[in-house]
Amino acid sequence: ETGVTQTPRHLVMGMTNKKSLKCEQHLGHNAMYWYKQSAKKPLELMFVYSLEERVENNSVPSRFSPECPNSSHLFLHLHTLQPEDSALYLCASSFMDRAGNTIYFGEGSWLTVV
C-alpha cells in the first residue's frame, strides 16, 4: 500500500463541471499539501493544511477549493475551471514540525479541462 494515494488518476472535465480530487495519506503525518505541476515550471504550492490550520497561496483562484476533514484526508474541489488549469495535481504529506522534513507525494491526478 502506497503512503499517499490519489484518486482519480485521470480526469477530463468541461468548464462548467464540478468535480473533486481526493487524497489519503497512511503515514501518520500532520501536514498535507496540494501542488500543481505544469510542464517546464517549478511545482506550485497551492494549499497546505497543518493540523487545523490552512496556509493558502494567495494566487490560487477561488475556483479551486480545498477541504481537509481530518489529518488523513484532503480534497480539492474544482468548479468552472479554465483550460489553462489542465495540469498534474499532486497531493503530498509530511510532518510539519521543522524545515527539512521529507515530503511524500502521491502519484498525481492528471486533469484536462476541455
Place this chain on the structure above:
Amino acid sequence: TQLLEQSPQFLSIQEGENLTVYCNSSSVFSSLQWYRQEPGEGPVLLVTVVTGGEVKKLKRLTFQFGDARKDSSLHITAAQPGDTGLYLCAGYMDSNYQLIWGAGTKLIIKP
C-alpha cells in the same frame, strides 16, 4: 525569476556516459533536496544535503551542496536507462517551512 534555477532543462545521453546537472540560486538555503520523478508518478526523495560542502553518494549518484549553501549538483556515473526521469531540486530557506522548487531537469538515457 525563479529562486532555484536548474540546468540543463533537458538532457539526452547514451547509456554508460557520465553527466552532471545543476541547481543554482543567489539565496542561501538551510538544506537542499533532490527528487526524481518518473513518468506517471509523483516525485520521490533521493537525498537531503544540509551542510555546506557536503557530499553524499547513492550508488552511482553523487550529490554535492555548495560551500555557501547556494547551489547543488548531481553527478551520475555510467548512466543507465533506469535513471531516466525528471530530476527536481528543492530547498528550505532559514525560518521557512515551505519548500522552494526548481523547474527540473528532464533526463533521458538511451540504451
